[in-house]
Structure formats: structure tokens, C-alpha cells
Amino acid sequence: MSALIQPTPRAQAFFDAPHRLLIGGEWVEGRAEPIAVENPSRNEHLTTVDAASDEDVDRAVAAARVALNGPWGRMSGRERAGILFRFADLLDANAEEIAEAMAYDNGQSLAACTGIVRVLACEIIRYYAGWATKIAGDSFLPSLGGARANTQFMVSTLREPIGVVAAIVPWNAPAGMMGLKLGPALATGCTVVLKTAELAPLTGEFFGRFFLEAGGPPGVLNILHGLGHETGAAMARHPGVDKISFTGSPVAGRSIVQAAAGNLKKVTLELGGKSPIIVFPDADLDALVPATALACFVASGQACMAATRLFAHADIYDELVQRVADHADALTIGDSLEPGIFLGPLISARQRARVEDYIRTGIAEGARVANRNGFVPWEGAGNFVRPIVFADATADMRIAQEEIFGPVLTAIRFDDEAAMLRDVNSTTYGLSGSVWTNDITRALRVARQVDSGQVGINVHAAVSPETPFGGNRESGWGREFGEEGLLPYLKTKAISINLGPRD
CATH class of the missing domain: 3.40.605.10 (Aldehyde Dehydrogenase; Chain A, domain 1)
Known part of the structure; x- marks a missing residue:
């Protein structure tokens, strides 16, 4: 050891x-x-x-x-x-x-x-x-x-x-x-x-x-x-x-x-899953920033319900994406037994290489790494990948369609609700998701149109023993x-x- x-x-x-x-x-x-x-x-x-x-x-x-x-x-x-x-x-x-x-x-x-x-x-x-x-x-x-x-x-x-x-x-x-x-x-x-x-x-x-x-x-x-x-x-x-x-x-x-x-x-x-977080302009960004980081980067992104797609309204997109990226940069990374760490390693060297390949694919597709230092591969022992936030992405990119199973968040701008919902439902998955707004009428309207097994309103993946959990389409039976x-x-x-x- x-x-x-x-x-x-x-x-x-x-x-x-x-x-x-x-x-x-x-x-x-x-x-x-x-x-x-x-x-x-x-x-x-x-x-x-x-x-x-x-x-x-x-x-x-x-x-x-x-x-x-x-x-x-x-x-x-x-x-x-x-x-x-x-x-x-x-x-x-x-x-x-x-x-x-x-x-x-x-x-x-x-x-x-x-x-x-x-x-x-x-x-x-x-x-x-x-x-x-x-x-x-x-x-x-x-x-x-x-x-x-x-x-x-x-x-x-x-x-x-x-x-x-x-x-x-x-x-x-x-x-x-x-x-x-x-x-x-x-x-x-x-x-x-x-x-x-x-x-x-x-x-x-x-x-x-x-x-x-x-x-x-x-x-x-x-x-x-x-x-x-x-x-x-x-x-x-x-x-x-x-x-x-x-x-x-x-x-x-x-x-x-x-x-x-x-x-x-x-x-x-x-x-699997490719769960969305949908954010409207009236959402509480102070609460949303750490909630988004937790929802995406929990278990270093190795969670089926991880919120790996951020659909942010154009009115708050730039501010929200940068704040989430800055929050991600401040997360502690280290050995699983070190006190106070947030992100541990990926499960294997093979999985680390797979996630890094997806990050390079996102860059090649034209998405922008919003993290201040860009994409910096981990050096030294351990299968670590620093959390990455992609900005200026589109819903048809591979990083927005495929399950990466690592600490990678893809942010997509929207200003039309109907078009956004089409993009949200465009993947083969339908496991989880969340809608963030103070307008309960809008929240319920949008939540009902997200094709997944569970949707949170101002919360993501609120799992409890009593709450049914499972997916639609290729997210399961x-x-x-x-x-x-x-x-x-x-x-x-x-x-x-x-x-x-x-x-």
C-alpha cells in the first residue's frame, strides 16, 4: 500500500x-x-x-x-x-x-x-x-x-x-x-x-x-x-x-x-443515463451552482443519474456556466481516504482513458472548455480526471448524446422552450432530470414533457426508498x-x- x-x-x-x-x-x-x-x-x-x-x-x-x-x-x-x-x-x-x-x-x-x-x-x-x-x-x-x-x-x-x-x-x-x-x-x-x-x-x-x-x-x-x-x-x-x-x-x-x-x-x-438540468432565468443561481456540481460530479460522474447536460436559458447562460466551472475548479480531488475530498478517482485506468478521449472529442467538435485552466490531464498515480465544464455545445455533439461516466458537464444554450425539450429528449436515454425555476406552472409543464423515469423540480435525483426509480427507452426496464x-x-x-x- x-x-x-x-x-x-x-x-x-x-x-x-x-x-x-x-x-x-x-x-x-x-x-x-x-x-x-x-x-x-x-x-x-x-x-x-x-x-x-x-x-x-x-x-x-x-x-x-x-x-x-x-x-x-x-x-x-x-x-x-x-x-x-x-x-x-x-x-x-x-x-x-x-x-x-x-x-x-x-x-x-x-x-x-x-x-x-x-x-x-x-x-x-x-x-x-x-x-x-x-x-x-x-x-x-x-x-x-x-x-x-x-x-x-x-x-x-x-x-x-x-x-x-x-x-x-x-x-x-x-x-x-x-x-x-x-x-x-x-x-x-x-x-x-x-x-x-x-x-x-x-x-x-x-x-x-x-x-x-x-x-x-x-x-x-x-x-x-x-x-x-x-x-x-x-x-x-x-x-x-x-x-x-x-x-x-x-x-x-x-x-x-x-x-x-x-x-x-x-x-x-x-x-445508463444522460440526464438534463433545465434552468430558467428566474432560478436561484446561488443555490443552483453547487447543486449542479453535486448532481454532475458526484462519484466523479460515475453515476447513472448524474446530471451531465445543462440546458441554461440564454439570459443566464454565460453567468451560470462560468460560475459552475469556477465551482468545479475549486472541488477537492484526491485519495478516497483523504478527509474532505469531493472527487476520487475513476474506477480504472481504462475508464480514465475513455473519459479523456471524450473530453478531446468535445474539444474537436467545437465545444469550449469553460474551466479557467482548460483541460489539464492528471499527472501521477491514480485514475483521476479533473472536472470539466463544456460551454458553447450543441445537443447533437457526442459529448451531449453519449454517456461518458466521468466528471464532464456539457452546457447547452436555449431560448425556445419547445426546441429545448426536443433536444432534451433527443438522446437514447430517459432516466432522470430536473427543472429549475420559481414558476411552478412552468416547472410542472416542462417536467411532464421530459421523457424520463423521474424528474425533480428545484432538486436533482432526490432518491428515497419510497420513490420509484428507473428509466425509459435505453435507460432500462x-x-x-x-x-x-x-x-x-x-x-x-x-x-x-x-x-x-x-x-
């Missing part, structure tokens, strides 16, 4: 320990080629994790099926809720240990990682634990015609777990994404085979450990490490899997859909969070009862 930043003894002991697979309640060795894990802040080797072979995937799916048909399947909602509440409490109590490992693993700041564990993962699991006792069907008297006109029926519906779930999570917020997959799946009575992100796999071990400690039966939660095109693909095509829940890129999402066609397993996809996030893990069975002749 670097002399600049040293792990705590507890974290170092964790990194030095073997990193196995959790299958059927046991930590076992993987049978595929191990995966090296790097600390992206320093470009240093962190540890190595076992990886799952196709045979390991078979074993994990079989263990999940046994658990589904065994003790877990016979548990009441109250019993499942108790385990999930204890699970969340254990994660919460150990949040600092989990966050330190995650900060080294994926490069986000320690403060951000702690918040992801406590505010996102724990609260989501608690929210869905509350739902475990409230999953119910319905009953009604149907209208039946024809030969059965004189017979009375009653229909009773049951909401049952969909079965074995394959959950595949990304590297940018692994603890939060695991909570988002596991909360609804386990609350409904499903069992799970979860694949960690190959670039940031370590957080999954804590989830497996604490679920067992909370009383989760063996096989209910299985944790696999592995490469997406190997382990992930094996899970997606596996005939023993009933549903896939995936968060990642549209390219990988398409591959999963194709693989899932084998047994027509159900699929939920949360994919289905919704997560809230009651809508519970439904994809349930199937409905209708039971028709013959009550005999009508009176």
Missing part, C-alpha cells in the same frame, strides 16, 4: 484474508481464474478474489432452489422481516468497516461510502423489511357468462415469490445496489444468487457474512465473484434462474435480455425503490372457487 494512505489494521486484515464464494451457507473456493483487485486511487494491487466457474454457478442456483423450497419458503412474512431488520442493523453497526473497504475498492470518498451503506443500503433493506408483512392478494366475485351464468364463483389471488433471482450489481455504489436488489427480493420470499462487480467485488462479502449472522438460512443468499461475460453470462442463461435484476450498461443489458430468452426469465434492467420495486419479485396466482348455484 502507498505510504500516503494506510488501511486500518482491521481493513488490512480483511484485504489479506482469502476472498471466497458464498454458496449454500459456506464460504468455498472458486474454480475459475482469480480476479486481481486494484485500489484506483493509487493504481496499486489491493487483493485477489476467487471467481466462480459455470459449475459454481450451478451449485449456487441449486442451493438457492433448495432454500426456496425449504425453510425460507415456509417462513412467514414476519419471520423474514425479523431477519431483514437484524441484517440492516448489522450492516449499520459495521458501516465504517464496510465503507473503508469500499473506499479502497472503488475509489469513492470514505464519507460517501459510509453514507451509501447507512443511508442507502440499510434504509432500503429496512423499508422492504416492513413490506414483508404486507404482501397480500385479493378476493372478489367475478362475472361469468354463458353456461355458468347460474353458478356463483369467488376468486382469491395469492402473491407468491417469483423464485430464484440472479442479481448483478455495478461497481459505482456496490453497497447501495446490493441493498436495492436484496431488500425486495428477500422480503417477498425469493432466494438470490448475487454477482459482485468485478472491478469492486469486496463489499459483497460483508453482505453475505451479516445476512448469515442475522439468521438467514443457508442458500437464501449466495455471493459469487466473477467476470461479467463469464459468471454474469452463466447466471443470465441459467435455466434454474427465474428472474434477473441487473444494473449496468445498456450493452450488457442487451446481452442479458438475449441470454434470458432461453427460459423466458423475467428481467429488470437499470441502465421496470422500476426499483418503492412498492413498484417490490412487484417484479412477485407472481400472482388466481384461485377460482365454485360456490354452487346462485340463490
Whole structure:
């Protein structure tokens, strides 16, 4: 490890320990080629994790099926809720240990990682634990015609777990994404085979450990490490899997859909985004400048909901863009364990090179870098990219159409609302967005015309456990969070009862 930043003894002991697979309640060795894990802040080797072979995937799916048909399947909602509440409490109590490992693993700041564990993962699991006792069907008297006109029926519906779930999570917020997959799946009575992100796999071990400690039966939660095109693909095509829940890129999402066609397993996809911030002249610029920087540069821009397109009205465009660029220049950049940093590194050298290529593309397309010092590539260790604000851009540029997944904001001037909305909706994505104005009539009018799964008014990406989240078009299928996030893990069975002749 670097002399600049040293792990705590507890974290170092964790990194030095073997990193196995959790299958059927046991930590076992993987049978595929191990995966090296790097600390992206320093470009240093962190540890190595076992990886799952196709045979390991078979074993994990079989263990999940046994658990589904065994003790877990016979548990009441109250019993499942108790385990999930204890699970969340254990994660919460150990949040600092989990966050330190995650900060080294994926490069986000320690403060951000702690918040992801406590505010996102724990609260989501608690929210869905509350739902475990409230999953119910319905009953009604149907209208039946024809030969059965004189017979009375009653229909009773049951909401049952969909079965074995394959959950595949990304590297940018692994603890939060695991909570988002596991909360609804386990609350409904499903069992799970979860694949960690190959670039940031370590957080999954804590989830497996604490679920067992909370009383989760063996096989209910299985944790696999592995490469997406190997382990992930094996899970997606596996005939023993009933549903896939995936968060990642549209390219990988398409591959999963194709693989899932084998047994027509159900699929939920949360994919990419190119979210807009739309600003009118009456917006509060003092509040908007830091809000825009946070919305775009959070997690160094490595967030699907990041606000990467700024549509600013011509009356305030120049002032707003320069103020945002100056604010970006003042943001602190550094090692994920340094106190007070805002931007950590990108996840890998490959991702850093990709983002820098997009920045050069934007310059070549004619956009102007509004940062005072222009584009200055990072020198030294770490996969860092300084935040960039592009001015004088147009909506058809690649930097305004394609998901960069880095700290790059593209500012587009507008003076016609209808034309602006056409540009806003011109990408293949439709995940998030926000409208900033003090005119509520205008705010609601514009928000309704933004084609995305959620839109904020004077706030961007206000995520909460109760609020549905998901995208339109190539941003995904289905919704997560809230009651809508519970439904994809349930199937409905209708039971028709013959009550005999009508009176």
C-alpha cells in the first residue's frame, strides 16, 4: 500500500484474508481464474478474489432452489422481516468497516461510502423489511357468462415469490445496489444468487457474512465473484434462474435480455443515463451552482443519474456556466481516504482513458472548455480526471448524446422552450432530470414533457426508498425503490372457487 494512505489494521486484515464464494451457507473456493483487485486511487494491487466457474454457478442456483423450497419458503412474512431488520442493523453497526473497504475498492470518498451503506443500503433493506408483512392478494366475485351464468364463483389471488433471482450489481455504489436488489427480493420470499462487480467485488462479502449472522438460512443468499461475460453470462442463461435484476450498461443489458430468452426469465434492467438540468432565468443561481456540481460530479460522474447536460436559458447562460466551472475548479480531488475530498478517482485506468478521449472529442467538435485552466490531464498515480465544464455545445455533439461516466458537464444554450425539450429528449436515454425555476406552472409543464423515469423540480435525483426509480427507452426496464420495486419479485396466482348455484 502507498505510504500516503494506510488501511486500518482491521481493513488490512480483511484485504489479506482469502476472498471466497458464498454458496449454500459456506464460504468455498472458486474454480475459475482469480480476479486481481486494484485500489484506483493509487493504481496499486489491493487483493485477489476467487471467481466462480459455470459449475459454481450451478451449485449456487441449486442451493438457492433448495432454500426456496425449504425453510425460507415456509417462513412467514414476519419471520423474514425479523431477519431483514437484524441484517440492516448489522450492516449499520459495521458501516465504517464496510465503507473503508469500499473506499479502497472503488475509489469513492470514505464519507460517501459510509453514507451509501447507512443511508442507502440499510434504509432500503429496512423499508422492504416492513413490506414483508404486507404482501397480500385479493378476493372478489367475478362475472361469468354463458353456461355458468347460474353458478356463483369467488376468486382469491395469492402473491407468491417469483423464485430464484440472479442479481448483478455495478461497481459505482456496490453497497447501495446490493441493498436495492436484496431488500425486495428477500422480503417477498425469493432466494438470490448475487454477482459482485468485478472491478469492486469486496463489499459483497460483508453482505453475505451479516445476512448469515442475522439468521438467514443457508442458500437464501449466495455471493459469487466473477467476470461479467463469464459468471454474469452463466447466471443470465441459467435455466434454474427465474428472474434477473441487473444494473449496468445498456450493452450488457442487451446481452442479458438475449441470454434470458432461453427460459423466458423475467428481467429488470437499470441502465445508463444522460440526464438534463433545465434552468430558467428566474432560478436561484446561488443555490443552483453547487447543486449542479453535486448532481454532475458526484462519484466523479460515475453515476447513472448524474446530471451531465445543462440546458441554461440564454439570459443566464454565460453567468451560470462560468460560475459552475469556477465551482468545479475549486472541488477537492484526491485519495478516497483523504478527509474532505469531493472527487476520487475513476474506477480504472481504462475508464480514465475513455473519459479523456471524450473530453478531446468535445474539444474537436467545437465545444469550449469553460474551466479557467482548460483541460489539464492528471499527472501521477491514480485514475483521476479533473472536472470539466463544456460551454458553447450543441445537443447533437457526442459529448451531449453519449454517456461518458466521468466528471464532464456539457452546457447547452436555449431560448425556445419547445426546441429545448426536443433536444432534451433527443438522446437514447430517459432516466432522470430536473427543472429549475420559481414558476411552478412552468416547472410542472416542462417536467411532464421530459421523457424520463423521474424528474425533480428545484432538486436533482432526490432518491428515497419510497420513490420509484428507473428509466425509459435505453435507460432500462421496470422500476426499483418503492412498492413498484417490490412487484417484479412477485407472481400472482388466481384461485377460482365454485360456490354452487346462485340463490
